[in-house]
Amino acid sequence: MQETELHDLSDDADYAASQQQGSSSMMRTDSIKRSSSNEPDGAEIVYSKDNVAIHPTQFVSERISGRLKLIKQGSSLFMTWLPYKEQNSNAKQIEKDRNLYTIKAVPFTEVRSIRKHAPPLGWQYVIIVLSSGLAFPPFYFYNGGVRQFLATIKQHVFLVRSAEDASVFLVNDFENPLQRTFSSLELPRVVSVASGQSTPISVDESLLKENQERINGYESSSISQYNGRQRQKVHDPARDISIQVLEKFSLVTKFARETTSQLFRDGHSNGFGAFEKMFDSQPAQDDLHKASNDAERVTDEIAVASDPLEFDKLSLVWGKPRQPPLGSEEITYSDLLKRFGSAGKVNGNVILWATFLDNEGRVMDSEALRKRIFYGGVEHELRREVWGLLLGYYAYDSTYAEREYLRTIKKSEYETIKHQWQSISPEQARRFTKFRERKGLIDKDVVRTDRAFTFYDGDDNPNVNLLRDTLLTYSFYNFDLGYCQGMSDLMSPILFVMEDESESFWCFVQLMERLGPNFNRDQSGMHSQLFALSKLVELLDSPLHNYFKQNDCLNYFFCFRWLLIQFKREFEYEETMRLWEVLWTHYLSEHLHLYVCVAVLKRYRRKIMREQMDFDTLLKFINELSGRINLDAILRDAEALCICAGENGAANIPPGTPPSLPIDSGLFYSQQEDEVL
Amino acid sequence: MASRRRMLLKVIILGDSGVGKTSLMNQYVNRKFSNQYKATIGADFLTKEVQFEDRLFTLQIWDTAGQERFQSLGVAFYRGADCCVLVYDVNVMKSFDNLNNWREEFLIQASPSDPENFPFVVLGNKIDVDGGNSRVVSEKKAKAWCASKGNIPYFETSAKEGFNVEAAFQCIAKNALKNEPEEEVYLPDTIDVGGGQQQRSSGCEC
Numbered sequence: 001m002q003e004t005e006l007h008d009l010s011d012d013a014d015y016a017a018s019q020q021q022g023s024s025s026m027m028r029t030d031s032i033k034r035s036s037s038n039e040p041d042g043a044e045i046v047y048s049k050d051n052v053a054i055h056p057t058q059f060v061s062e063r064i065s066g067r068l069k070l071i072k073q074g075s076s077l078f079m080t081w082l083p084y085k086e087q088n089s090n091a092k093q094i095e096k097d098r099n100l101y102t103i104k105a106v107p108f109t110e111v112r113s114i115r116k117h118a119p120p121l122g123w124q125y126v127i128i129v130l131s132s133g134l135a136f137p138p139f140y141f142y143n144g145g146v147r148q149f150l151a152t153i154k155q156h157v158f159l160v161r162s163a164e165d166a167s168v169f170l171v172n173d174f175e176n177p178l179q180r181t182f183s184s185l186e187l188p189r190v191v192s193v194a195s196g197q198s199t200p201i202s203v204d205e206s207l208l209k210e211n212q213e214r215i216n217g218y219e220s221s222s223i224s225q226y227n228g229r230q231r232q233k234v235h236d237p238a239r240d241i242s243i244q245v246l247e248k249f250s251l252v253t254k255f256a257r258e259t260t261s262q263l264f265r266d267g268h269s270n271g272f273g274a275f276e277k278m279f280d281s282q283p284a285q286d287d288l289h290k291a292s293n294d295a296e297r298v299t300d301e302i303a304v305a306s307d308p309l310e311f312d313k314l315s316l317v318w319g320k321p322r323q324p325p326l327g328s329e330e331i332t333y334s335d336l337l338k339r340f341g342s343a344g345k346v347n348g349n350v351i352l353w354a355t356f357l358d359n360e361g362r363v364m365d366s367e368a369l370r371k372r373i374f375y376g377g378v379e380h381e382l383r384r385e386v387w388g389l390l391l392g393y394y395a396y397d398s399t400y401a402e403r404e405y406l407r408t409i410k411k412s413e414y415e416t417i418k419h420q421w422q423s424i425s426p427e428q429a430r431r432f433t434k435f436r437e438r439k440g441l442i443d444k445d446v447v448r449t450d451r452a453f454t455f456y457d458g459d460d461n462p463n464v465n466l467l468r469d470t471l472l473t474y475s476f477y478n479f480d481l482g483y484c485q486g487m488s489d490l491m492s493p494i495l496f497v498m499e500d501e502s503e504s505f506w507c508f509v510q511l512m513e514r515l516g517p518n519f520n521r522d523q524s525g526m527h528s529q530l531f532a533l534s535k536l537v538e539l540l541d542s543p544l545h546n547y548f549k550q551n552d553c554l555n556y557f558f559c560f561r562w563l564l565i566q567f568k569r570e571f572e573y574e575e576t577m578r579l580w581e582v583l584w585t586h587y588l589s590e591h592l593h594l595y596v597c598v599a600v601l602k603r604y605r606r607k608i609m610r611e612q613m614d615f616d617t618l619l620k621f622i623n624e625l626s627g628r629i630n631l632d633a634i635l636r637d638a639e640a641l642c643i644c645a646g647e648n649g650a651a652n653i654p655p656g657t658p659p660s661l662p663i664d665s666g667l668f669y670s671q672q673e674d675e676v677l
Numbered sequence: 678m679a680s681r682r683r684m685l686l687k688v689i690i691l692g693d694s695g696v697g698k699t700s701l702m703n704q705y706v707n708r709k710f711s712n713q714y715k716a717t718i719g720a721d722f723l724t725k726e727v728q729f730e731d732r733l734f735t736l737q738i739w740d741t742a743g744q745e746r747f748q749s750l751g752v753a754f755y756r757g758a759d760c761c762v763l764v765y766d767v768n769v770m771k772s773f774d775n776l777n778n779w780r781e782e783f784l785i786q787a788s789p790s791d792p793e794n795f796p797f798v799v800l801g802n803k804i805d806v807d808g809g810n811s812r813v814v815s816e817k818k819a820k821a822w823c824a825s826k827g828n829i830p831y832f833e834t835s836a837k838e839g840f841n842v843e844a845a846f847q848c849i850a851k852n853a854l855k856n857e858p859e860e861e862v863y864l865p866d867t868i869d870v871g872g873g874q875q876q877r878s879s880g881c882e883c
Contacts, residue, residue: 449715489718557719623721
């Protein structure tokens with residue numbers, strides 16, 4: 001694999017071209033500007049291309065054209081992109097964008113990779129990814145010249161084609177030993193870039209101020225490209241600075257988001273794995289967590305048995321930091337809103353999401369995707385598709401087209417089932433007690449499900465009717481199970497996410513394949529989970545277990561609500577959705593939710609034991625935790641506990657404890673169809 | 678006075694889903710009504726300090742899920758109850774018909790020492806709905822059933838309007854107090870703990 005990365009240059013036209021062209025390549029660029037008045041002494045323009053544009057939005061009128069240049073100063077290579085000044089530009093927004101996107105001398109030491117796209121129709125473009133993992137918006141070469149661009153870079157910095165994706169070229173990739181040896185030949189050049197010339201060439205004071213943070217960031221990380229890479233592996237305050245810097249860049253990448261969401265579907269890559277690296281190397285910062293524990297550690301006369309697995313120690317070992325949700329890694333919503341005022345332009349970043357899909361929409365590595373979601377959830381606009389996958393409604397290896405087809409088929413199936421109860425006449429209903437009761441129960445529950453949440457609020461809200469229809473249809477689809485309180489809580493976020501009646505229904509069906517036993521008449525599903533929970537606490541915190549035993553709390557009924565509806569009542573709506581998608585990944589364990597329970601109990605163990613809570617007090621205390629649990633901290637703890645418990649933990653969970661996955665999830669879809677038909 | 682232990686009286690509210698158990702509890706304890714209560718999952722309780730015959734008590738009122746399917750949880754929640762409140766919706770016949778099931782289920786699960794004399798109170802709720810025009814269970818019918826079950830005190834209430842809620846809970850508290858076993862009542866000397874069936878309903882307006 002390492003060898004491929006090395007050899008695989010000659011077969012690429014761009015590289016071949018660069019070998020032949022050599023230094024003459026610059027002569028062939030169509031608009032070379034060698035104006036010494038514009039550039040400081042010692043700087044040489046080695047590449048200049050006009051009509052290289054970015055497309056901040058889908059609107060043609062908002063496209064910004066400019067000139068892309070590669071500038072060599074000493075042995076350093078920089079890239080600049082300056083938008084053309086437009087005489088008659090009266091649109092302030094465009095003007096602001098113009099300034100925003102101006103790229104003033106980015107050194108190639110900061111560039112991680114370049115992705116080249118040559119769509120059969122339309123302009124060629126490149127996406128430049130910084131070593132931090134953030135990206136500039138795509139540059140469209142209206143007049144061609146991508147090949148020359150890459151060839152020129154190749155002459156001045158170390159450029160290697162990614163072994164994983166032929167359309168990605170890695171810049172200064174010294175990660176593997178072979179390459180390191182190889183690159184040592186070129187290293188002096190690179191090192192001098194970093195140590196000698198850390199400031200951008202265009203030393204414009206006002207620019208410097210404007211970009212102060214950006215430049216600081218460059219300086220802090222430009223000591224040596226090689227060292228820089230090494231440093232990413234350990235905690236380094238300088239990296240925090242660069243993260244701040246990159247937050248500034250998030251505006252830029254936001255555009256990349258919008259404009260590449262479509263484009264990225266024509267290719268796939270993991271060449272953007274820098275995201276993962278960046279976040280993986282970030283140390284767990286659990287100060288909040290510690291603080292809350294400290295706060296609880298107030299002096300008290302009652303001695304509390306110490307925790308065999310204290311989180312303070314644990315989280316140093318386990319518990320990877322949460323990441324931003326999939327699809328939003330480089331930007332926060334508040335940033336966007338600050339920048340754009342309204343959410344109107346905010347939709348649609350699927351950069352990272354798209355990298356998990358092949359060009360027909362199949363998830364290439366479901367394990368990697370589940371892992372990614374486990375560590376940070378999903379950006380809301382991606383949920384519709386991702387939830388369908390996580391819940392098994394869509395197969396991971398289904399294509400866009402297959403999913404579309406499935407939706408069509410399932411929609412008509414849904415309508416058929418729905419029609420079954422819709423066609424019950426009042427006369428028939430009068431003689432159909434079970435139907436009336438069931439409908440009555442659902443009617444009562446939907447009007448008191450999440451009515452404070454905008455999606456369901458107000459009188460005559462049509463979404464409340466959708467909630468009723470989907471639940472009533474489910475009670476016909478699964479007549480044996482019927483409707484049970486708690487189901488409306490589970491359906492509500494699904495309907496909110498899917499925004500489609502049939503889709504919601506089928507996703508709920510899938511969820512109930514896992515959680516249906518929670519609602520069994522004999523409560524067997526709940527009892528097995530409560531039992532498993534008690535075993536896990538015994539394993540992971542025996543003093544707490546003994547306390548519960550002594551205080552007649554071993555039935556764990558105080559955790560009933562948590563388990564029945566997957567913590568739906570314990571978190572804010574958005575948090576619930578995030579928790580659910582994390583649980584649904586089944587990444588570390590199918591039963592992560594049980595470890596979440598243990599994590600919460602452990603977090604309050606001192607309080608519980610110190611105050612000698614009896615069953616009633618404990619139940620009240622647990623109920624009142626609603627809205628006060630720090631989701632990220634608890635997920636970290638749950639992960640740590642899950643890893644810590646390992647096989648012992650799994651062995652303590654009886655087989656068939658919800659949510660048990662189907663034996664072969666690959667067959668799920670076809671089984672589903674059989675059941676319906 | 679200060680050395681007196683405050684007595685805890687445990688009250689369980691039962692009844693079909695949506696008859697207004699949560700609302701009654703909140704109206705009594707917090708004097709508030711909301712249209713936005715969620716279906717109760719599992720169980721919860723509120724407490725209220727009540728003064729009775731010059732003594733303070735803590736009334737612990739348990740609100741439970743109304744769906745039959747959750748009844749098996751009752752074992753954990755019903756134990757140690759001092760009074761059981763059975764609630765139905767005067768506009769829903771089925772909820773009235775189910776009172777008997779709820780009563781029997783409670784007696785099985787709570788297994789009080791003296792089931793024959795365990796204190797129940799019945800509340801016919803939602804009398805405000807549609808100005809009473811949608812009512813399907815008459816007061817007479819309800820009272821007849823209460824009489825047949827050993828003179829259970831009966832109240833008609835509106836948790837929404839706050840109507841008769843205070844009175845009903847005073848009766849509930851009083852009956853809960855009477856149920857306290859003798860050994861618990863070592864503190865005061867003024868409480869009549871020997872009250873039997875006849876006395877139980879005597880203090881209530883029923």
